[in-house]
Amino acid sequence: MNTMVISFSCSASRKATWILALLFMMSRVHGQSTRGFVSVDCGLTNSSAYNDGITNIRFDSDRGYVAGGLSHTILAEYMVGSDEQQKTLRSFPDGSRNCYTLPSTFGKKFLLRATFTYGNYDGLNRTLDGSPFLFGLHIGVNFWDTVNLTNWDPSLTVWKEVLTVAPGNSVSVCLINFGSGTPFMSALELRPLLDAMYPFVNTSVSVGYFRRIRFGEATEYITRYPVDPYDRFWEGWSFSYNTYPWINLNTSSQVEILPGDDYFNVPMAIFQKATTLDTNYSFIVINASLGPNVVPESVRLLPIFHFAEINGNNMQRSFDIYNADDVLHRGFSPSRLQASSLYNSGQFLYNGDAVYTLNKARGSSLPPLINAFEVYSLLRMENFTTDSEDVNYMKQVKAHYNLTRIDWNGDPCSPREYTWEGLTCGYSSSNKNPRIVRVNMSSSGLGGGLAISLLNMTSLENLDLSNNNLVGTIPDCQIKSLAVLNLANNKLEGPIPSYILRRFQAGLLDLRLEGNPICSKVKDMYCSNKKKHTTPTVLIAVIVPVVLVSLLVVMCILWKLCHKGNSGDYEDYATYEEETPLHIDIRRFTYAELKLMTKDFQSIIGKGGFGIVYHGILENGDEVAVKVLMETSIAKSTDFLPEVQTLSKVHHKNLVTLEGYCQNKKCLALVYDFMPRGNLQQLLKRDDHSLNWEQRVHIALDAAQGLEYLHESCTPAIVHRDVKTPNILLDKNPVGIISDFGLSRAFNEAHTHISTVAAGTLGYLDPEYHATFQLTVKADVYSFGIVLLEIITGQPPVLVDPQTIHLINWTRQKIATGSIHDVVDKRLMDQYDASSLQSVVDLAMNCIENAAINRPTMTEVVSRLKMCLPAVPRLFQLTISGVPTISNEGNFQSDHAGRMSETSLLSGR
Structure with a gap:
């Protein structure tokens, strides 16, 4: 979900050759061990290994680590200055999943890094041809990330990292073909970590690399091995900010790392350098926001801050650390020449555009200081690998018959949508690891003897090897659970093993042998096509x-x-799970898991056309809202599939996060992040004056930004079709979150409209859409105009007392017979800015124009709403030397006059 970019071409002051020269440059430290390192140069045609010229790390060819694929070299024009590993790559044009398998140690923690340099190796200029170019990555059997190279400079290198625990004596990295470009990989590296490092990483939780920065003056853009013995990549912050008001500190003294503070083993050389500010300044903002080709996803982030006081004077330094308006650490004072690492163990924060502020505490003599910073995204390892015994048996079968099936890559049973061809797996709740229960290799051109591995599988119930060229005799073994053995139409000869014969005679085994030489001497029913x-x-x-x-x-x-x-008791639908999953990379919950998280559907927090919404709690303590529709299958529901498909692809801070779904033959459910403040309609109806004018405009802006993302950033564009105040949820801040995508539809931007039956909610429905059935994004703009009127007036879209009247007409009548102030919600008690009110009313009226062509785009709506905001920050206001710092977006720009600063690193995220 997170992309890190090594930018080979930047501004004029940072020429491509300069970056290339610095990218992997570092001081040599001789004698450090690379024991346990696995470094694979993908597509290397020369099978001999080599030592990297800068790090002296040994790189091997990928032969032996992967099956299939094609070797390529990048074009000559991109060779100059490239490191050796990026000059070659292996592409995988065939198959939906292709996997590298690296040796590991069961239960051991590792850093895995994959790099991708397109370099126009195929001459098709795929990254710049205007079409989507992306593919997926799995770590083992779980989704890791998406590699998105759409509109990407072919000289740029993308890297992905994950910290994970090995599920066995090997760990696999799989490339997933989305049908939007051929997957490829340039290099794959595995680095062992100490067991105590990164204590939040375990068998069920891995973390994806989001950002890792070293502060203070650095001579190299990327610091890695041998300075860091674990070969982590540390970006040099000073390459972006090394002028006033920034001050870089350094010391040659040893920085002590106390027992208990060694969970991250940050190199001493990094702790010996730091960055602070001129004393006239009071805060540092670290902006770890996402970069090109990566939307602000609803990721869970865990920031880690590394500090050591290396300033020579004895003045006191104390500061608070914020994530947005949430205090992460208050009143922290770094110790003199002593390392400290601050993090909230297991607390992954909801923030895809991470902005962290170190703010000088009251009474502190010095501004904040920082040595290093890391932030990781949560990856749930929810899929379990196939039982290791079954995997080993299937590997033996694959080797025995020299099978080269493309689909036989990675784990045989997991994830379910990538189950090996010809296998049926059992996913019993009593056994977390899937078991292989059926093997169908009929008519597969198999030759040689019958593989005894198949008969030894204790989980196998049905084996079909009919219509092949198997020869010899049936191996004599005590089959355990096999109930069907179909060996018809092969070249097998007798005798039949006594154990198999006894099971057949006892009625425990359905044996089929017709069409084999063995049946020339035996006339029992297993040699007949007719059942007696x-x-x-x-x-x-x-x-x-x-x-x-x-x-x-x-x-x-x-x-x-x-x-x-x-009505509160429901049939136990646990036995009605759909066998065919949706092909999306989000968690699938079982009905039993729904019952557990909702405490048997006890707490109802809402009802609607879809069904009932329950409060739930996941196993990690996160609160969720579970939207359930009973007695309905996916074939009967018109809203379920569009909502799942839409929310699994779109990710924005103002769009609701879909944690997962339940696909049961008698129960459909969607599991969302829980929004503690309900929806906008509910909050507008309250009489406790809970929403002031500024908050209302901010919520409108939030919703507008979500819609703008759907209209402008999604390809194809998505029309929500049901924009209304009940579908704008509010988190604790409150931030507006667009929800309920059951009616959403996508259409290609090349077409001006699509024809569809009008859908939506009374009072919000675009009259032009209702009359013509021609849907455009302007239908959402109209509905949003009604939402703005509700925010202004506090009235519903249709008023029924004393007579039925649409909110638009009510508003126009009020303004025509009085003034604009007559439409304002009385709950505001006249506490609003008149010019801001006028601007929002004008915008609302513009949005509800009868002709769609006269309505603004959502981009224009967002821009105008920002101008309507009062000049105060939304969440909290920081001051430097008494000068207020204003930021409506929560994104601090570099502005020395305004005394604002931002870390916006060269390889932006």
Whole structure:
């Protein structure tokens, strides 16, 4: 979900050659061990290994680590100055999933890094041809990140990092083909970490690299091995900001790292340097926001701050650390020549555009200081790997028959949508690791003997190897759970092993051998195409189903009698899970998990057309809202699939975050982040004056920014079609969050409209859309205009007392017979800025023009709403030397006159 870019071309003052020269430059430290390092140069045609000229790290060819793929070299024009590993790559034009497998140690923590340099290797100029170019990454069986190279300079290198725990004696990195460009990889590196490092990383939680910065003066843009023995990449902050008011400090003295503060093992050389400000300044803002091709996703971030006081004087230094308006650490004072690392263990913050502020505390003599900074995004390791015994058996089968099936890559059963061809897996709740229950390799051109590995699998229930060229005899082994063994139409000879024969005779095994030489001497039913049924067998086959059906009917009647009138008790739908998942990279919950998180659907927090919304708590303590529709399948629901598909692809700070979904044959559910302050409609109706004018305009701006993202940043553009105050949720701040995408529709920007049945809510529906059924993004603009009128007036979209009248007409009548102040919500008690009010009313009236062509775009709406905001910051105001610093966006720009500063690193995020 997060992209780090090594920018090879920047401003005029930072020429590409300068960056290339500095990128992997560092001081040599001889004698440091690279034990446990795995460094793979993908696509290296020369099979001999080599030592990197700068780091002296050994790189090997990727032969032996991956099956399939094609080797390429980048074009000559991009070779100059490139490091050796980026000159070659391996592409994977075939298959939906292709995996590298690296050796590891079970339970060991590792840093995994993958790098990607397109370099126009295929001559197609794919990154700049205007079409989407992106593919996915999985770490093991779980989604890691998306590599997005759309509109990307082919000389640029993208890197991805993850800190994870090895699930076994190997760890796989898989490239996922989204159908939007051929996946490829330039280099893959694995670095072992100490077990005590990054204590929040465990078997169920990995973290993706978001940012890692070293402060103070640095001679190299990237600091890595051997300065950092774990080969982490530290960006040099001073390459962007090394002039007034910034002050770089350094010391040659040893910085002590006390036991208990060594969870991150930051190199001593980094702790010996720091950055602070001139004493006339009072805060530092670290802006770790996302960069090109990565939308502000609803990621969970964990920031880590590293400090050591290396200033020579004895003046007191104390500061507070904020994330937006939330205090992370208050009154921190770094110790003299002693390392300290601050983080809130396990507290992953909801903030895709991370802005962290170090603000000078009252009474402090000195401004803040910082040595280093890291921030990671949460990756939940929710999918479990296939049982290791089954995996080993299938590897033996693959080797035995020399199978080269493209789809047999990575884990056999996980994720479910990438199950190996011909396998059926069991996902029992009692066994977290999937088991292989059926293998169908009929008509697969298999030759040689029957692989004994298949018969030894304790989980296998059904094995079909019919219509192949198998020879020899059936291996003699004690099969455990096999109930069906179909070996028909091969070249197998006898005898039949006694154990298999006894199981057949006992009725425990359905054995099929017809069409084999073995049947020339045996005339039993397993050698016949016709099944022989004795009278008792026929009677049993008839009587047993009748008895079972009768019992089932009686049980259903009793259940209905017992539960009649109790609407709070629901049938246990745990057995109705859909076998075919949606092909999206978000968590899928089972019905049983829904019951657990909602405490058996106890706390109802809302009801609507979709169904009932319950309060829930995930296993990590996060609060969620669970929107449930009972007695409905995905085939019957018209809103469920569009909402899941939309929210799994769109990510913005003002769009609701979809944590996951439940796809059950009798129950559909969507699991969202919980919004503690409800929705805008509810808050506008309250009589406690809970929303002042500034907050209302800010919430309008939030919603407008969410809609602008849907209209302008999504390809194709998305029309929400149901913009209304109940669908604008509010978090604790309150920030407006657009929700309920059940009616949303996408259309290609090349078309001016799409024809569709009019859908929406009474009072918000665009009259032009309703009349013509021609949908455009301007339908959302009209609905948003109604929302603005509700924010201004506090009235519903349709008033019914004393007579029914639309809010638009009510507003126009009030203004025509009085003044603009007559429409203002009385709850505001006249506490508003008149010019701001006039601007918002004008904007609302512009949005509700009858002709869509006369309405503004959402980009224009956002721009005008920003101008309507009063001149105070939304969440908190920082001052430097008594001069207020204003930021409506929460994004501090570099402005020496205004005394504002921002870290905006060269490789922007």
